[in-house]
Amino acid sequence: MxxxxxxxxxxxxxxxxxxxxxxxxxxxxxxxxxxxxxxxxxxxxxxxxxxxxxxxxxxxxxxxxxxxxxxxxxxxxxxxxxxxxxxxxxxxxxxxxxxxxxxxxxxxxxxxxxxxxxxxxxxxxxxxxxxxxxxxxxVGCRPCLELSDAVMGATSPHMFGEGDADAFMGLAKGVAERKIVWGGDCYSYGLLASGHMDIVCEADLKLYDFAALVPVVEGAGGIMSDWQGNPLDAQSDGRVLALGDAARLEDVLEAMT
CATH class of the missing domain: 3.30.540.10 (Fructose-1,6-Bisphosphatase, subunit A, domain 1)
Incomplete structure (x- = not known):
């Protein structure tokens, strides 16, 4: 440790x-x-x-x-x-x-x-x-009582391939209208840890893109996982979710299927 x-x-x-x-x-x-x-x-x-x-x-x-x-x-x-x-x-x-x-x-x-x-x-x-x-x-993440209340971030639509785009759009339809923020890279995860955003959904990340984010988000009371809800490690496939309120994880995973 x-x-x-x-x-x-x-x-x-x-x-x-x-x-x-x-x-x-x-x-x-x-x-x-x-x-x-x-x-x-x-x-x-x-x-x-x-x-x-x-x-x-x-x-x-x-x-x-x-x-x-x-x-x-x-x-x-x-x-x-x-x-x-x-x-x-x-x-x-x-x-x-x-x-x-x-x-x-x-x-x-x-x-x-x-x-x-x-x-x-x-x-x-x-x-x-x-x-x-x-x-x-x-600092700490904020609660999010409903998926429809969430502010979500992603760096770029170009990171989502054909299959990934369908899953992302399923999630996008479930969050608050006009509350999807593009750009920001790692900065969005810091804002989530400080209680200003609720979800970040990204794909095609490498270990150096997400390893530092995990202790920051989880130490603030949030959760990070892959798109199946599994914890992130060096073998993860680069499809990443960060949530400020872990209670919304099942809602997010359901929206992406």
Missing amino acids: PNSSDLTLANRLADAAGAAIRPLFRGQWTEERKDDRSFVTEADRAAESAMRAILESERPEDGIHGEEYGKTREGAARQWVLDPIDGTTSFIAGRPIFGTLIALVQDGWPVLGVIDQPILKERWAGRVGHPTTFNGDV
Whole structure:
């Protein structure tokens, strides 16, 4: 299980990533497309490099799984999972709703997570067995008495393939009219943990996209699962649900069938 020194280290990683990102935000930087056609910028790579340097120095036995530079010590039981800029398109567009994601995964299970928005200087931190904090203060999800009352978020309609789109639209028809928010990437999960949103439904996520979100949402009293209601781990298929009120999970799963 993670301890206070792990959380202290995760906060230092977030500080280092933010220091690399802030000078480039709305400034001059290079970008290119990766093999999967997604964008990567100079800021993504600088932020991950800064975090990796700290981990290599201070946790040389732990593994590292980063979006930009891949896996190191893949067989280690403890893996630091890094997404230096979750929401690169928002960064490119000058919108401060992207985030740095830092997770500690133990034996395949996310046990610690940080969502850091370095421009607004907003940080959510979650750790198994402890309440989630936002900038140091404890936060919590809000109740949602009916699915039709819910505010739901998703990053983009393009993340839903043919079969996934049908399930998402089934859920969309059940939530409050005109209360579906597009965009936000990891920032939406932080807002859910702080009690401002009720559901996030996404697909085609990688481990570095969702591992940090799980301890944050669940430490705030919410729940995260795959589209079958199973807990998320390193083997999950990337179809992700986050709910602020766990009592609505059966309603959500029913709407998606």
